[in-house]
Amino acid sequence: MTDERGRHHPSVERYADHVNPAFVKLLGTFGYGRVFVRAKGARLWDDAGREYVDFLSAFGAMNLGHNPPALIAAMHAFLDDEMVNLVHVGPQIHAGDLAAELAALTGGELDVAMFSLSGSEAVESAIKLARAATGRTRVLYTKNAFHGNGLGALSVIGHGRLRDPFEPLLPECGEIPFDDLAALEAGLGAHRCACFIVEPIQAEAGVIVPADGYLKEAKALCEKHGALFVLDEVQTGMGRTGSMFAFEEQGLVPDVLLLGKGLGAGLVPISCALAKRKVHQKAFGSAERFDLHGSTYAANALSCRVAREILRLTSELDLSGQARRKGERLTRALAERTRGHPFVREIRGRGLLVGVELGPTEGGGLLNRLVPGLVDALSRKVFGQWLSMRLLERGILAQPASQQWNVLKLQPPLDVDDADLELVVRHTGEILDQYRELLPLVRDVGERLGKQMRGGWSF
Numbered sequence: 001m002t003d004e005r006g007r008h009h010p011s012v013e014r015y016a017d018h019v020n021p022a023f024v025k026l027l028g029t030f031g032y033g034r035v036f037v038r039a040k041g042a043r044l045w046d047d048a049g050r051e052y053v054d055f056l057s058a059f060g061a062m063n064l065g066h067n068p069p070a071l072i073a074a075m076h077a078f079l080d081d082e083m084v085n086l087v088h089v090g091p092q093i094h095a096g097d098l099a100a101e102l103a104a105l106t107g108g109e110l111d112v113a114m115f116s117l118s119g120s121e122a123v124e125s126a127i128k129l130a131r132a133a134t135g136r137t138r139v140l141y142t143k144n145a146f147h148g149n150g151l152g153a154l155s156v157i158g159h160g161r162l163r164d165p166f167e168p169l170l171p172e173c174g175e176i177p178f179d180d181l182a183a184l185e186a187g188l189g190a191h192r193c194a195c196f197i198v199e200p201i202q203a204e205a206g207v208i209v210p211a212d213g214y215l216k217e218a219k220a221l222c223e224k225h226g227a228l229f230v231l232d233e234v235q236t237g238m239g240r241t242g243s244m245f246a247f248e249e250q251g252l253v254p255d256v257l258l259l260g261k262g263l264g265a266g267l268v269p270i271s272c273a274l275a276k277r278k279v280h281q282k283a284f285g286s287a288e289r290f291d292l293h294g295s296t297y298a299a300n301a302l303s304c305r306v307a308r309e310i311l312r313l314t315s316e317l318d319l320s321g322q323a324r325r326k327g328e329r330l331t332r333a334l335a336e337r338t339r340g341h342p343f344v345r346e347i348r349g350r351g352l353l354v355g356v357e358l359g360p361t362e363g364g365g366l367l368n369r370l371v372p373g374l375v376d377a378l379s380r381k382v383f384g385q386w387l388s389m390r391l392l393e394r395g396i397l398a399q400p401a402s403q404q405w406n407v408l409k410l411q412p413p414l415d416v417d418d419a420d421l422e423l424v425v426r427h428t429g430e431i432l433d434q435y436r437e438l439l440p441l442v443r444d445v446g447e448r449l450g451k452q453m454r455g456g457w458s459f
């Protein structure tokens with residue numbers, strides 16, 4: 001395994017041998033080969049000393065940037081004070097403090113926390129909670145939803161490619177279209193449902209923002225039919241969309257709120273399902289049922305203390321306000337810079353969760369107009385990855401939405417500098433300017449693949 005200058009990197013080879021061989025091959029195919037070795041703030045460096053600005057933020061986890069000094073200092077202090085990280089025969093006191101703070105922060109109604117380590121596990125908690133609290137089994141979820149990779153989470157995601165290899169999944173999970181209240185009402189009416197799980201914005205499906213009022217109405221419909229309304233804010237929560245939680249802007253409080261990613265700021269694995277007390281009480285509120293859910297590392301002291309510090313820094317630095325202002329600036333500047341581009345369909349999002357949708361447009365070039373199907377297919381299969389590749393070569397880290405490759409997602413740390421926003425707008429604009437027709441784009445993709453092939457697809 002060699003990098004593009006033929007150097008050998010033993011850890012890459014070990015990763016390919018012992019962790020994920022196919023992933024390393026794919027990186028080689030696309031020519032991604034970089035080994036990232038250091039990170040600070042919104043910057044990363046590879047082993048060749050090249051600098052990158054991070055507009056991926058570990059899929060939206062690094063809200064405070066990499067290794068934020070205040071958090072690192074607090075972590076040193078936590079590690080030095082001989083805390084009890086795990087005990088299991090007594091209350092985890094730091095989990096209690098964090099849960100109380102989360103309850104206050106969410107307005108007081110979501111006052112019991114079920115802690116776990118990943119977003120996917122928070123989804124598992126919510127499904128078990130909803131089934132145990134309602135005595136019902138059916139779960140409704142939305143088309144193109146993404147909720148993680150555990151078997152429970154997979155059962156409620158709307159992407160066949162991810163689900164199909166693992167069928168049969170949980171029975172009695174029903175899919176309905178996103179942002180469709182009539183379908184929700186029909187689904188809730190047809191069967192008694194334990195819950196409806198939904199994201200406030202479908203990030204991995206391509207930053208799909210529902211109509212204003214959808215979430216509020218959906219919650220009301222769930223209430224009418226006795227189903228719990230579970231809101232998955234694993235990606236949108238903790239300030240990312242310009243408010244601490246996306247639901248705050250929509251005039252509702254979910255029955256269960258799921259948090260992950262930004263709760264641990266990319267430094268500690270922590271997630272939770274926050275529930276209303278009466279829901280949790282019904283599900284797990286007795287001596288026979290208190291231990292029906294949990295895991296060894298859940299609610300560990302280090303993660304909880306770090307998460308409390310993250311909450312403090314998030315409010316002290318007004319990260320949600322920063323996300324709102326900077327997100328507006330980024331969206332506006334990108335829209336202006338790419339206006340009229342034949343392959344840019346839309347710039348959309350909330351706060352610093354921004355999507356650039358690529359594909360055929362009405363006013364596009366000749367090929368674009370004659371064969372929109374071809375342009376559409378190329379956009380979905382190649383264009384987004386190609387654009388992120390070109391950005392990477394210019395020192396910018398960004399990725400297409402994982403389930404919709406024609407939408408480039410931009411989600412920098414929430415305290416990103418204005419200069420970095422301008423940098424990304426400038427480079428995105430410059431790259432797109434070079435390709436206002438399809439043929440130069442296809443030629444460039446072909447040449448790149450050819451170069452990689454001649455190099456033996458090396459990393």
Ligand SMILES: Cc1ncc(COP(=O)(O)O)c(C=O)c1O
Nearest residue numbers: 118119120146147148232234235
């Ligand atoms: C909305 C949403 N829910 C759940 C998850 C799963 O989180 P994790 O990867 O931590 O399991 C993700 C991850 O991208 C997500 O975006």
